[in-house]
Amino acid sequence: MVTFLLILHGLCAVALLGALTHQTFAVWWPARKPAGMPTAFRAVHAARFTNGVILLFIVTFILGGVIYPPYRLAVRTYLETARLWTVNGSFELKEQFLAIGLGMLPFYWHVWRQPLDEALSGARRATCAILSFAVWFGFLTGHVVNNVRGIF
């Protein structure tokens, strides 16, 4: 069951990464016409990703919380015994960054509410960048931890 939830957690994280990265690129580096793949990636209606990002963030966060106890008992103990401090510390940072990201979600929802308020364009860029960084960091750290001592 834990393995299933871990994979589901990873899949939700991939979907969240995709949505948030699309939105972040669209807001920081907008493209008017989708001429090719790089511009098509940025030429999306950024505001339409907002509710999906919030839902995916919460679902991924809850799944992470559910599979956290097995990590604490089996994986973190191993990381400490093996003196893998950088990996251990990266996971510590991941949990703090994502908890702070969770607290930012109401503000994120507010700045992306339609019709978009031009006065909040800076806040939209900032929240997208911060959440993207937190989610990318969490995803990569989780991936490394999984490689070190993952499913079995």
Add this chain to the structure above:
Amino acid sequence: MIAARFTPVFAAAFALIYCLSEQFNIALVTFHPRLREWGLLTEAPRNGPGMYWYGWVGTAALGALAIALLSLPLTRNRAAPQWIGWAVPLATMVAFVYLLRAFFFR
């Protein structure tokens, strides 16, 4: 607009309270994973490690909710600056990098 007054304060307060909860271990609940038991507030570990992260998130959520609600009358005439909704969480993330630096410099 209540959202413009509530959400930046909530995001800033959540980040700050979460950081304080983590540093001073002020947890709303404690989970004992080996026993699969929950305890109210911060409890000493029982038969294995104690997990406080859920409790820190709970403390931050409750504290931020209270502060954001209490700030509503204060921001009725003068809206809360919107930048605190992202700048304070960002600063808190940087602070965590500093606070957890020992993991990376052993």
